[in-house]
Every structure is written in C-alpha cells, then in structure tokens.
Amino acid sequence: KDSDVDSRVYGVDSMILVLGYMGFPVPDGEAEANAQFNYMWPDAVTVTQTHKAHMLVTIMGEGSIEEKGKLYTKAITTLCRLENTLGVYANEVVHEPKMFVAMSEIMKDGSLPIFNLVWFGLGRSEDGVSAYTCGLNCFGKDEIEIINSSKQPSELRDMLINIADYVISQDVY
Secondary structure: OHHHEEEEEEEEOOEEEEEEEEOOOOHHHHHHHHHOOOOOOOOHHHHHOOOOOEEEEEEEEOOOHHHHHHHHHHHHHHHHOOOOOOOEEEOOEEEOHHHHHHHHHHHHHOOOOHHHHOEEEEEEEOOEEEEEEEOHHHHOOOOOEEEEEOOOHHHHHHHHHHHHHHHHHOOOO
8 A cells, every 4th residue: 555655855965865664564574584693682583573564764875885874874773763663674684773773872983883884693503603794795895704713703703893894994895
C-alpha cells in the first residue's frame, strides 16, 4: 500500500539526505539472519525479530566520503534516539541503538565515526580466530580479512581497527 511507504528529502550543505520509511519488516528475514553476527549485543536476534517496519537512509551529493559518513551517522543517531527504534541494520549486522549513539560521540571532536561506518566482525573455528571488516567498500577500499589467527579475539579486533583506520585516514589503496 502507498501508506506503507513514505520518504523525505533534505538538503544539507552540498549533500542530500533521503529518509525512506517502509511500513513492513526487512524482507526475507535478512535483518534477523544478520543480527546473529553482533557479538556485542546478546539480544540482537530476539529484538530484531520483533521489528514491524524499517527506514532506509541514503546520503547523496557533492560532499566528501567523510562528510557523507558523518551526516549518515548523525541521521542514524537521531533515529536511534526515538523510542521505537529497535536496531540499526548496516554493514551486514544489526547494531544496538544505544551503542550506535555512544559510538557516534567521537564526532564531537571532529573524528570520523569509524565504528558507526565499518563493522569489525569476529569468528572462531578449530584453526583459530578470524576477523573481517564490512564497510570499507563505502570508502572505495577493499575489505580486510584475517583468517585463522592465534591471537585473542580482542587483540585481533584492535589490530584490524588500527589497520582500517590507517587505510581510511591515509587513503591507502
């Protein structure tokens, strides 16, 4: 139905912010399936299963990738402060709203909100711990993956964060 879909378009500096409301869940159980990958939010799947609608957030226009990333984060952070927001489905994982808001605080000092824009995933197998990024492609960079490391998960994640930050900040190809 037409009443199930609504959109708003806003001009912000040289960028365009598009908000699209979809009055139905993310199709095919996609959000629920990807919620399981958030190792920092134990209730991600249970909470995500209750969602009844979703919003699409898009940034277009002339701004730099960093400016677009900051506007995107500000828009999502604002939505996270709404009482009915259950989660943020981005970069193939569902984020907890209060965590997304907390991670966006870094922008107050002008820093790029890397944790809002790139997911640092972890997995364990018999051969070790693996880590990966999801979101570097938005910066025009290849995603990074470390497979079967003997390092502790937190150490591996920290190393991946440092590499990703370097790749973005120094525009490494």
